[in-house]
Amino acid sequence: xxxxxxxxRIRRDEKLLLSELRDRGHEVAKIDVRDEQFGLxxxxxxxxxxxxxxxxxxxxxxxxxxxQFLDAYGIPVVNSATTADVCSDKVKNSLALxxxxxxxxxxxxxxxxxxxxxxxxxxxxxxVIKPVVGSWGRLMAKVESRSAAEAILEHKSTLGHYQxxxxxxxxxxxxxxxDIRVVAVDGExxxxxxxxxxxxxxxxxxxxxxxxxxxxxxxxxxVSTASxxxxxxxxxxxxxxxxxxxxxxxxxxxTGSHADYTVHEVNHTVEFKALNDAVDTDVPAxxxxxxxxxxxxxxxxxx
Amino acid sequence: MADTITAEDPLTGEEIEIPAxxxxxxIVDSPATGAELExxxxxxxxxxxAPELEEDWGE
Numbered sequence: 001x002x003x004x005x006x007x008x009r010i011r012r013d014e015k016l017l018l019s020e021l022r023d024r025g026h027e028v029a030k031i032d033v034r035d036e037q038f039g040l041x042x043x044x045x046x047x048x049x050x051x052x053x054x055x056x057x058x059x060x061x062x063x064x065x066x067x068q069f070l071d072a073y074g075i076p077v078v079n080s081a082t083t084a085d086v087c088s089d090k091v092k093n094s095l096a097l098x099x100x101x102x103x104x105x106x107x108x109x110x111x112x113x114x115x116x117x118x119x120x121x122x123x124x125x126x127x128v129i130k131p132v133v134g135s136w137g138r139l140m141a142k143v144e145s146r147s148a149a150e151a152i153l154e155h156k157s158t159l160g161h162y163q164x165x166x167x168x169x170x171x172x173x174x175x176x177x178x179d180i181r182v183v184a185v186d187g188e189x190x191x192x193x194x195x196x197x198x199x200x201x202x203x204x205x206x207x208x209x210x211x212x213x214x215x216x217x218x219x220x221x222x223v224s225t226a227s228x229x230x231x232x233x234x235x236x237x238x239x240x241x242x243x244x245x246x247x248x249x250x251x252x253x254x255t256g257s258h259a260d261y262t263v264h265e266v267n268h269t270v271e272f273k274a275l276n277d278a279v280d281t282d283v284p285a286x287x288x289x290x291x292x293x294x295x296x297x298x299x300x301x302x303x
Numbered sequence: 304m305a306d307t308i309t310a311e312d313p314l315t316g317e318e319i320e321i322p323a324x325x326x327x328x329x330i331v332d333s334p335a336t337g338a339e340l341e342x343x344x345x346x347x348x349x350x351x352x353a354p355e356l357e358e359d360w361g362e
Contacts, residue, residue, distance in 0.1 A: 009341075009353075010328035018326065032328060060359040135361020161358065236362060267362045 001295045002027040004050035004075075006066060008034050009058045012273040016284040017054070024288060033062050043073040052295040053077040056269060060088045060133055063269060076298040078291065079233035079268045086230040087268035090132045090168050093230065096266075100229035102222055103242075103262045106171040113153040116167035120149045126172040129153075132163055135267070136205035142172065173262060175240040178202055180213055180261070182237045183272050183283060185290040187227035189215050191281040193274070204274040212279045219261060226263050234287060236270030239263050310348040314338055321348070 003026055007014055010030075021028050031046045031053075038044065047053070053070055055077055057063035067081035079087075086092045097104040106123070110116040120127055120143060129141040129152055143149045156164040178196040181204070182189050192215050195208035202208040215223065223237050243259025276283040306323035312333050321331045321342075329342045330353050339353035 007328055009330060010326045011330075015326060015329070030326075030328065058360045059357055060361065133359055138358075138361075269362050271362045 001051040001292065002029065002049050003291065003295075004029045004031050004047055004053040005056055006031050006033050006053060006063075007056045007058070008032060008062065011058075011271065013271045014056050016273065016276060017056070017287065020284040020288045021291075024292075026288075033057055033066060036066075038066065038069045040072065043070070043075060047073070047075055050075065052291060052298060054291065055079060055084065058269075060084075060135075064088055076295070078294060079235070080231055083231035083233045083235075084268050087235070087266050088133060090130055090265070091166065093266055096229040097226060097263055100225050102226050102229060103260060105173050105240075105262055105264055108169055110167045110169070111165060113150075113157050113167070116153050116169060117146075117149055119167075119169045120153075121146065123169065123171055128170045128172050129156075130168045130170060132166050132168050137201040137203035140201060142200050170264075172200075173240050173242060173264070174244070175202075175242075176244040176258070178208075178241075179264075180219070180239045180241070181275060182213075182215060182219065182223050182239065183270055183275055184223050184227055184235050184237055185287065186232045187224035189220060189223055190286040190290075191275055191279040191283055192219070193278040195274075204271075210274050210278040222261055222263055226266055230266045230268070233268065234270060234290065236267035236272070237263060238265040238267070308348060310350050312336070312338075313340065313350050313352060321350075 003021055005028060029050055036044045053075055055063050055067055063084050067077050067084045070077040071081045086096050091109055094104055094107045108119045110119055126142050126144045129143055131139045141152045178194045179202045180194055182192040192213040193210045194213045195202040195204055195210050197208040204210055226237050227235055239261045241258035242262050272283045307320040308323045309318045310321055312319045312335050315335050317335050319334050325342045327342055327345055330339050333340050340350040341353040343349045343351050
């Protein structure tokens with residue numbers, strides 16, 4: 001098959017994918033989106049003959065628009081424009097999860113600092129203020145006092161892009177020092193890991209320690225439902241354990257029992273290099289298996 | 304130690320060593336300055352200063 005890979009920066013994730021695709025004899029067209037120009041009906045020449053496009057855009061704005069263009073041209077793309085639209089925005093992400101009955105942290109949104117402060121005060125401290133678009137744990141605020149909340153809201157209101165005036169406020173989930181990242185294809189887990197840190201943010205991009213994690217039936221069920229809720233595809237689903245008993249010993253907390261999980265986010269241009277290093281599963285191979293099947297299904301559907 | 308090749312650091316003009324298997328679009332760190340450099344071509348390898356991190360970058 002011929003695979004178009006949309007990129008503006010080749011990370012180790014893209015190198016792993018490129019290597020797996022080339023090793024299997026697939027033709028790969030690397031498409032640097034910075035060089036492309038998109039019309040309303042005809043695709044740019046770079047897309048000539050591709051069976052499927054893999055969106056690995058680093059910039060969310062580009063991912064959102066280009067997947068829409070590819071839809072208009074009738075070129076199959078993973079992930080889809082629908083999935084990108086839902087996953088790229090935390091408000092849409094939370095609404096989709098809640099609508100599907102997936103447990104997700106209590107979240108409210110307001111559009112003025114006064115209304116946002118009322119939510120913060122009602123949630124109590126600590127609580128979390130997140131940007132609606134963003135990644136890698138950037139610009140996340142754990143708010144521990146009213147004065148801090150006032151300052152953060154004022155800064156967002158005064159300094160930020162208009163999206164920072166959409167105040168997304170979430171309950172603080174007292175997770176056991178770790179969260180769980182599951183990479184899944186159309187709801188089926190490929191592999192999973194825990195991400196542990198002494199910091200409240202446990203993103204791998206922030207240097208969290210990662211360990212393999214074996215999804216239990218509940219996690220599998222939540223991953224499947226969450227994937228469907230956002231439109232499916234190759235996704236990174238993030239969960240936290242909830243209801244972990246209080247303990248003074250961090251080790252006990254980390255490995256102790258928990259009541260359930262909550263899904264806080266689904267990522268649509270998922271990075272998997274850290275996961276690939278943490279688990280025995282060959283993640284890029286599993287992703288390419290899925291891409292091959294996807295391209296075949298799309299080709300059959302087009303006949 | 305992985306195979307390396309040399310290329311000119313666009314910021315300092317020095318010859319620097321980078322991995323031999325770099326791809327166009329990949330970012331390498333300059334061992335001379337620590338700056339992020341983008342691979343613009345591979346035959347021969349040319350490097351440019353990489354773009355700054357944008358707010359909507361991520362996964």
